[in-house]
Amino acid sequence: MAESGSETAAGAKPKRKPIVWLGIFLISHSFFFSVVFSAAGVVALLLLPVLAKNTYISENALMPGSAASMLSNQEVAEASRLVSDLTSSNLKPLGSAIGSQRILAQHMSNLGAEVSFHKFHSQRNQFHPLHFFSSPDSGRVEQNVSCSMHGVNTVGIIRAPRGDGKEAIVLVTPFNSAKVNPNEAFSLGIAYSVFSLLNRVPWLAKDVIWLVADSQFGEYAAVSAWLRDYHTPVFSGLGTLDAEMCPESNNLYGMNENLSTERAIYDGFKRAGTMAAALVIKVADQSEQFEDGLSIYAEASNGQMPNLDLINVVNYLAVHRQGLRVKVEKFWSLLGVKWLNTLGEIFESLGHFARSLNPDWKFGIPANDYVEGSATLASSLYNQALGVPTGPHGAFRDYQVDAITLEISPKISLLDNIARRNDLLLRSGRLIEGVIRSVNNLLEKFHQSFFLYLLTSPGKFVSVGVYMIAFALLVAPLPLVATSLYVDASNSDSSVKKEKPSPSAIITRESWKWLYAAKKAFIVHLWGSVVSLLPYFICQMPSCTPTTSFIIWVLLSVLSLVLMYMVLASPSSHTNESQPQRVEWPILKSVTLSAAFIGLCLMSVINFATAEIGGLLMLPMCLMAHPLKPDVKARSKRTLSRAVCNLVLGFIGFPPVAFIVLKGAFEGLGSTNVGDYWSWVESLWAWNSATYLYIGMVHLPCWALCIHILFHRS
Template sequence: MALICTRLSSNAASTWLTVTEASILALRRDPRILKLPPYLSALCIVIGVSWLLVLPLNQYSRQTYVSENAILPGQVHTYYGGSEHDVFRAYRHEVAALADSSVEERSQKLNDIFRGIGLKVAQQDYTYSVGGRNISGRNSYAMLQGPRADATEAIVLVAAWRNMDDAINYSAVALVMSLARYFKRRLSLLAKSTCTFIDGKPGWSIWSKDIIFLIPSDSTAGTQAWVDAYHDNHDPSTISSLPLKAGALQGAVALDYPAGPWGHRFDKLHVVYDGINGQLPNLDLFNTAVSIASGQMGIGCTIQRMWQHNDSYRERLQTMLRGMISQGLGHASGPHSAFMPYHVDAITLQTVGDGWHDEMSLGRTVESLFRSLNNLLEHLHQSFFFYLLMHANRFVSIGTYLPSAMLVAVSFSITAIALWVQSGRPPKSAGKTLPSGEKGGKPDMTVIKEGGAVALVPTATLEVVERQLAFPLAAVLGLHFLGIVSFYTFNHVAQSSLRSSFFLFAVLSVLLPPLATFILSRTVRPSAQEYTLLHSFSLLLLGASLSTLATLNFSLALLVGLCASPFSFIRPFPARLPASLPPSFRAPLFVVSAVVLTAVSPMAILGLSNAYWGRSVVDLLADAAFGWTVWGMWTGFVIWGVWWPAWVVGACVLWSGIFVEEK
């Protein structure tokens, strides 16, 4: 009896499992399920944006702090001042006299000054060819060998001859030379206990790292050429190798202090930290600079050009968004940006405003900052490398803000999966086949036997529709290849032809979807299923690309994802419109859909952005070509190789409803 009951229970359980599996299979065909993905995608986007908006709140952000105990920011007494002010002004007059000199004369004079201080001196020539124009210059640099160093580590002090605004960096260059003299020699009787003799002259023995003083010709190309050559990652035919090197670079600080030939007092320090491709320095370096400037020297610090910041929610959000835009662009925001790809933490200190601080305050800040870097026993690693700053003293770490971009990327994947399921659905008539061919009959049923269990399942539930993958895969790969070709063309066309090339490309891009769908409908004749698969593969690749990019450049991934978010809601027109919609509404709705889709195209977004910032398309494309050639900036690759193909696919899907009838 027990054996019989056990067998009956087993048969009942098997029957229940079979029926459950059949119910799940039937649920897959339920049209109500396929209506959910668009709402889920929209919900992910809304939550992602909302997540971003709550980050400035105190509950989701944190106060900055220094993780590396060895840095000891602001714990040393600074001696820069007094008679060094006269030395600085003398050097500033020397710099002002070189304003109209040639590159050769200027480099020779700078080398003579460094050599007179007692430093080892070298120079480097470089030439970049970008878009039919040559960018050349000469970098001058000197090296102070630390008395307690073993030539294995070094820190860099940079002052470009011309800053990011293309102004002569008078006071910054003079300050670097003054600090070089100060670091080399005994400068205060108060430091007599730490004084030793180097080459017969008094000097400090505190330096455990070599110090390099670099004066590149400009803030972007010159610094990049020097850093590339320092790490032997350059083309010797266009960029000279460095005859003088030290050890591994542990950090770099750049100064941006034009102030004119007669000087100018400043109010605050603008700490610039954005690197190429959104890379950021270790947060400990930023926090050390802010702690020294504001805590020890009494100099206010600001970021992202927020000159007035009251630490309110609105200003925190504005600062964070400005930082995201800067990181999303991926450009070099200062001389420090060239060090980022080589994992060298660097920042730029830029003087702003009218106040009572002078070059002595900045000099003491740099001295204290270098004394802190000199204390490092190993490379900065304990603090964060991925963060969003919303105030000089407040930040959000990657674990808090990353879900925002991931949710936007997931919205594309959800739609892609739904489209894949939809492409495998049988024709609408499936499941209604009448066994006798008579109207009113029951649909075909299939008998499933498993063990002793028997279940009846509609045949349509088990029917598998063959998917035609050749055309969708070839089209997606072809469009991405075409986007890469466009990216290559923009980087190599002459600057004089950039405007016409861009507008020609924009017109062809707008005309490509309707022409392509029309020609394909007369030749290849892709079915509605193949367009659905094309859309699915495109969104799947877009979601995977953005989710991967979010871990490297969160801001770029989020900005592209938000601009591309309408792609998830595109459907063939008018094939997928509700039957209840009046025919008179269909034409206006199609026009609105086409206009919205065109408005979120890369060409339209770039044009509107340029108009907002008052720049021309030529400048943007020239900077992008320069960024790719010199910095290795991949923003253009993401725009033309990821975003543009997805937009073209979305436009083709929209137009496919006119030329392809869904069966």
Template sequence: MPSLLSSLVRLRRDPRLLKVPPYISLLCILVGVASLLVLPLDSHSRRTYISENALLPGQVHTYFGGSDQNVFRAYKHEVNSLLSRRDDSGNEIAPAASNTQINDHLESILVSVGLKIGRQNYTYSSAGDTIAGENLYAILQAPRGDATEALVLVAPWLSMHGVPNAHGVALALALARYFRRWSLWSKDIIFLFPPDCLAGPQAWVDAYHDSHDGRYVSPLPRKSGALQGAIAIDYTLADEPKPLSEDSSGSSRFTSVHVVYDGVNGQLPNLDLINSVVNIAGGQMATGVSLQEMWRHNDGYTDRLRTMLRGMLRQGVGAATGAHSAFMAYHVDAVTLQPYTATALTPDGQLVVSGWLHDEMAMGRILEGSYRSLNNLLEHLHQSFFFYLLMSRERFVSIGTYLPSAMLVAANFTIMAIALWVRSGQPSAADERPAEKKDSKDSKDSKSKSGQAEIAVNGAAERDLFLPLAVVALCQALGIAPLYIFHHTPAWLLTPAFIGFTVANTILPHVISRVLTVVYRPSAQQYDLIKSFSLLLLGMFLSSLATLNFSLAFLIGLLASPLTFTVYSAPKSIVSRWLGTLFLNLVSPSAVLVASCLAWKLDIAEALRLAAFGWDVWGMYTAVVVWFVWWPAWLAGSLLVLGQPAATPAA
């Protein structure tokens, strides 16, 4: 036993052992990425299924149609009259009605149906702009209920693309009149008509749950029971090569339904809700169903991977993707349905319609079937999954399968941090001396005196923790600057502010490194400790974040992975320092933001304005993760690359 212990002690002090952690960290990154790429395979994914048997999707006969089509056309004519009218030359004859005028007109229709009406005003301020509007909603009291539970049908006036949702509003009005005639409802149904998809639904949901700020959002005059689910209808999808078109009768035809399910901060609805809509639309109504704007999906590996990666990007960004996103924060399962016309290319290159054409009555029957399924629920949706990645409408992976990918990427930072901590405690790393001074008597006396202070009884060097902790704390504290600047700068100044920050971000590591080198003269041990503490915080934050927003943790971990392998150079290695700095600037948060805007054809000022809006209105924390987790670690890594360890330990 004593010989075994002595062998383990010698192995622990073996300097060759510290050369292994970088390879282990690299292996963790590679395995984490590889484990994500194999998820679309049949052996690693699962078929979707309904966990809540009470839903019974597609088991009822829907009756919306016939004379209801005439009602829908009448309502569509009423809604179109509120839009700006133009002559054949495109000149505006009458301006569009205001938000208040629209609500006045819709209120008269809903009152005639026999519903109870409520209106709510809200005013938000973000990036120097004021977003104000008025929500209109109507409550259909359930004949067989006691007002303890409710469902929501959302029909925003403007879609996410800023296009009037005339067909969606008219369809919601027709369904309100149709649902009013039925006595089978056990849950109240709330018809919500917000002026937009961004601020309106958020103000209404906050006020419904008494979580609103009374200075900006008015309380609701009427309420129902606990919200059990919500579906938003968006009839304005225009990203597909062949957008919705009207026939001679004025009916807007579609072949497929696009299901949007991403919420704020990567939150997702219960998978049973998506599966129910897919079952009703694709099975009962024989319409195509697509996810993540994958208009043509052949259920192969490539399309599954693209669908999964698109979902991860949207989840990682954390922004709202529709009127349904506001409900996620309150554990209300919600999706947005967008009908569109699917197309296909013929061998001769012509674009033709792919699938059967349906009119608005088919969309109404899809909504009727969905609400009748939700009406069957005896309790809130809870049996299925809340954390998942969808690869097609019938394939998914749960959190237990994909979570190890993000955990492995986060673990590589922790492994390297522990290795650096161990290395900083070795006497050889803390007791470096210039070669020309080792033979002098003064050097020997100095080494003898420092050895008494630095070498403990067990042979470990004493660590100087004050300066490394102060540097890492400074990097973390500096994150408040970009967060404050980009969230309090007016929209018209966001581009100059970003340019100024990018320039300052390039210069800042050089300034801090120069101050450290001239004033404090950090040793190699202290640089190791700076990197160790920074990577330790980064690994801790990302591993915790992975359980809340897997995609955000994985993407930031992947972008920050070069920080694991940053090293300081010799004092005379100027080229290596500049090359390392150049590479880190190419993977900095500001550079990644520019690259993302170029890839998505989005203006930088618009991206920053949406981020500020998300922070002020939705409570989106993506910016907090970027500026308080990723950017401080990047700044500490840049200081390490520029660092010039002193020849003698710092006093």
């Protein structure tokens, strides 16, 4: 009995696990499921504005608006006088930027703040492969550098009466000291009104730093240089710099003779505690709206975003306390797209139908809200995918400090109406006061809410758990089709083995085909790395226009590809008798799909938006890749249609062409040329954007492999 039972058990086939059975089923129907998953990924992306949730305050300690504002007309009047002093004509006899800086330092010092100057040297961002992921060393003052290329930040610090000096909140107001701008002067007035109030409030538990960033060489450069020196000890002050090289630097300290010892300008770099949050305050030109507006800019380098609670606090206080119309950036060109409006009407009708079945089903939004949400979502995706900060707040995110830029847009000119100017000063100052008071309540850094999200409006967002579904569905066909091609190739090898008497020869053939395909894919990706490094050498050429640089880049890229193929992958190094050494296109396509899948998944960890947009461009090209020669010979409607689609997708998939097509779709083709692509790529590497590496080391090699498959001799 025991023996028969054991024989039955030995003869029975082991049951497959459900996940193995599911994998086999998906691979065996890879074409059908690749179409389904791709379509589902696009639909899920279009559904994101519908699935967006209302924002909410996750951290209860913030308590925005729980306390009455203490900012009064007295602080507003003092701030208005500062604005008048900066914009009045009596600044002209001072002749230089030092005049306005001395006025700012004088007002800060009169409040009892610790005032100091921070001198930095403006450096031009230039591509360097070894320093790609490091910040430019813009904070170092070097010898033998023209004094005209130096900027001076004015810094004031208020010590919290109830704090221990371990935490700080930063206010930033960009100000071009060389040319007084009324809007920048007004932003200084807003910060000064809040600064003068915080000097005497009893509830302040965090130090407050007011950084007047000298923006004559760029807002970001001034803030970045100050942050670098803030986090890196510097043992020499402004007064110890070479006075012969920059003699006017000492003039900044001339006011010390008229001030008491306690209020003197400090010679040295003053610091406070760890930064809890930072607000960049700017004032835009007169708005075209019928009400005062507030624009929020949050994107930092490589798609980094501040904690959503910081945006939520600003949005709540601006709308419900100060009556400001809050806006986030959107693509205005999408608002008039007909198919998007039609899609919004469809989703609105589906929402009405769902609520008719069950009132508790909350699906669908008005068509207008869907179109605006889609335009805002597209802008959020685009700005995150670029990896370029949308304001000087991006410098703080590099040090893991939550920061945003607040741009106030008045509905009328502030110079013509003093009463309106004071009213907007009061409302804006109370907004900043409320945000600072909320951050002041925190006992720890922002951590409760989301760091990975996409905005569809100031009050709605899509979390990472929702938008990753669209990406997962979009890239799911890549491993399915790659595995299916692998199985088909293995089955064809098995049929050949029955005719071949030498098993060792068959094993060598099978292994070599995959090794040769992997080797060719590796060489092409290595070529992509070389192409990514070529701009470093092209930038060394003097007097090159963007168009000329782009043409040189293309020629050197083609030359390097030919040389690498001749040296590393030339078929002449193999004997002609070994036919399996010729790469078959299904095997190469399987390797290409695998490489694309790995590259997109890795990029999604660094910058999701880049991976999502890259997947939309790369997926059709990779999945449709098929040799053109047999399709043209067949001359059927299906094969000819596939050949035309492959040619179109291969043309659009080329990165410069894709850039020109997308730019033309949003801005028009009238002002577009090939030199714009070089300028765009130059901005990517200047800001150390990971999108540049993705284009050169993932997208471009996969495109080259797909083109190789199209022209494969089958």
